[in-house]
Amino acid sequence: MHHPVVIIGAGPAGLTAAYELVKNGIKPIVFEKGDKVGGISRTETYKGYHFDIGGHRFFTKVEEVQQLWLEVLGDEFIKVPRLSRIYYKGKYYNYPLSLFNTLSNLGIFESFLILLSYLQAKWQPNPVEENLEQWVINRFGKRLYKTFFKTYTEKVWGIPCNEIQAEWAAQRIKGLSLKKAITNALFGTNNTKTLIKEFDYPVLGPGMMWQKFQAAVEAQGGQVDLNSSVVRLEHDGKRIERVIVQQDGKLVSVAGDHFISSMPIATLIHRLDPLPPDAVLQAARNLNYRDFLIVALIVNREHLFPDNWIYIHSPEVKVGRIQNFKNWSAAMVPDPTKTCLGMEYFCTKGDGIWTMSDTELLDLATSELAKLGLANAADVEDGVVIRQPKAYPVYDHEYRRHLKVIQDYLATFENLQTTGRNGMHRYNNQDHSMLTGWLAAKNILGENHDLWEVNTERSYYEEFTIKPAQQEKVLAKV
Structure with missing residues (x-):
């Protein structure tokens, strides 16, 4: 089996690349290991309730991305007023x-x-x-x-704040x-960066956007295969020759001319065959990630709070943020007399929160919701747990050095591009991930763009932690 372009990952970056290619007459194949498209920007469903893996606003200053959104989704966007506050000791604080x-x-x-x-x-x-x-x-x-x-x-x-x-x-x-802050309050001046007051949002959540992208790619001859995990990338010299894909319990070999990957870059390194030099493998092992899980609770209450989401600063609970999906779009909650809340927990694979059973997590989320005074535990009727490994690439004190080793090695392949948040170990928003996919497609079409120059604000390159004086803090490894 041979395809002109093989794309690994059907998230925002991979699907944007595929969409741009089919518009220009090139029919790629996209492999997605999950059972739905969208990556971390997908929408999950449970008994008719729709919810995000974290909230995903559609707001961008990148004109090309804005045009793609409107082109693909059209009038199925709704305008959502933005309200997010800090919840601390039973009171709401404006944010900022x-x-x-x-x-x-x-x-x-x-x-x-x-x-x-x-x-x-x-x-x-x-x-x-x-x-x-x-x-x-x-x-x-x-x-x-x-x-x-x-x-x-x-x-x-x-990570302790004194290590950031x-x-x-x-x-x-x-x-x-x-x-x-005092000057702003007294004199009405404000030179700080302001927050947007409203944003676009697909009526049934962000996954709706990526399902539309998938349909558009397939309608023009592209192929999107779900439940398909790329387990090996075989190369010869400076070119990737083929990928080995696990589908339905079988291994399938797929050759290609060009390859675009949005799988975690550290995972990509370990799936190359032959394997890279030891120094590159070690650099990949040293890239760290922060994982994430959401406990979606169905609450028998019509209204709880007006915010799209609230930040939980209270130290007595583990939940970090709570989404109110009804306030993103009423259509995401099938019963208007009920509310669906997303209790978000930031964790590291293998730690105490990650290893809790679904039943334990449902009990924890319900008890913390009641402890915060946001709802009665008796009003929680049902719920489901979704786990998302490698949700956030961590900028620790040595990540830049390790990433440079990997980046330099991958640059030796003339037909491989990495895109997206995890594909570049870059804390990108979905619009910047899309832009990397779009430019990767443009490169295949004959243009010349450096994907690593996308979103070069200093904050995206700044090392996140300082090196501890004694033993380094160990986070999740590949």
Whole structure:
């Protein structure tokens, strides 16, 4: 079996590449190991309820991507007003933090202590800013840092804040300080980056977009095979010759002229045959990931809170974020008298949360929902657990060096391109992942684009952690 282009992965990057190719008369084959398209941007369903693997807003400044969305989905987009807040000790705080809302919720005494802590930080600042903890305390004071920054950041990344680099914090918390927040509140000025007030969203979730892409690819002669895992890429010198695919318990050999991969780049390295040199294999082993699972709960309540999602900063619970899918699109919840919540847990494969059984996770999510005071446990009627390994590539203190070794090695293949979040170990949003797929297709069509230059904001390259003074913290390995 031979195809002009073989694409590994039917997520945003892979399907965008396939779509651009069929529009230009090239019929690729796409292999997806899962049972549905979309990758981490897919939509899962359970008893008629639709939910994301994390919320996926459709908003981009990339004109080519915006045009693709409209071209493929058309009038099946809806406009969704954006509302997301921080939930802490039973109260909602605006996000980003606003002065009067924050002070009102905290009360006079706590606000006074926060002000004293801030003044102390201004009077005796940390002389160095090597990590996020030092950086935030210098701008907000220790008390506000512990209240609104520490817990959530450590929930998401599983790394102490004093191991996260200050440069990364400077990019993620652009232009913010307590002084600036007070100035903005008193004088109405705001030079910080503002958040969008509404976004586009497919009426039945993001998976609807990728199903439309799949249908468009197949309608023009392309092929998308689900439940098809690429277990080996055979190469000879500077060219990939074929892939070996596991389908229905059998191994199938598929040759091709060009190959595009969005599988995790570390996994790709270990599936090359012959294997790369030991230094490249070791670099792949040293790339780390943060995993993710969502517990979707069906709650017998018509309304719970108006937000699309809320950030849970409360340290007494493990849940990090809660999606309210009814507030993304009412069509995602088949019974208008009920609500579907996505309880999101950031974890590492093999840790205490990841290894819990589905029953234990349903019990945990239900009890934490009640503990937060957002719903009664008795109102939770049903639920389901979805696990997503390798959801977030981790920018640890050596990731850039390891990735460069891998990148240089893969560059020796003249007919292989890697795309997407995991295919490039890049913390991309779906629009940037799509752009890498689109440009990969353009390269096959004769253009010359460097995919590694896509989304080159400094924050996407900044090392995420500082090297601990003693033993390195071990995260999930390939």
